Amino acid sequence: MLTGKQKRFLRSEAHHLKPIFQVGKTGVNENMIEQISDALEKRELLKVSVLQNCVEDKDDVAEQLSNGTNSEIVQIIGNNIVLYKESKENKQLQLP
Numbered sequence: 616m617l618t619g620k621q622k623r624f625l626r627s628e629a630h631h632l633k634p635i636f637q638v639g640k641t642g643v644n645e646n647m648i649e650q651i652s653d654a655l656e657k658r659e660l661l662k663v664s665v666l667q668n669c670v671e672d673k674d675d676v677a678e679q680l681s682n683g684t685n686s687e688i689v690q691i692i693g694n695n696i697v698l699y700k701e702s703k704e705n706k707q708l709q710l711p
């Protein structure tokens with residue numbers, strides 16, 4: 616579980632990032648979770664965009680992605696979800 620100070624730090628780090636995954640009308644599937652999990656291992660912090668044609672609520676999408684990848688939801692802002700998972704091999708971010 617992230618503290619408020621850690622979330623604030625991660626939000627500032629994620630501000631300049633572009634979303635590298637998009638959730639469309641098919642919603643979240645197993646392949647997407649696997650790819651996001653691999654990307655989190657390499658990057659630790661990433662943004663996922665929820666498209667307007669997605670039938671699921673963005674909060675539900677965030678919860679599915681977080682549970683599937685064992686990551687933390689840092690922020691849901693607009694249609695973007697920011698996820699964080701500490702990398703085992705490629706540790707880049709030092710949390711306060």
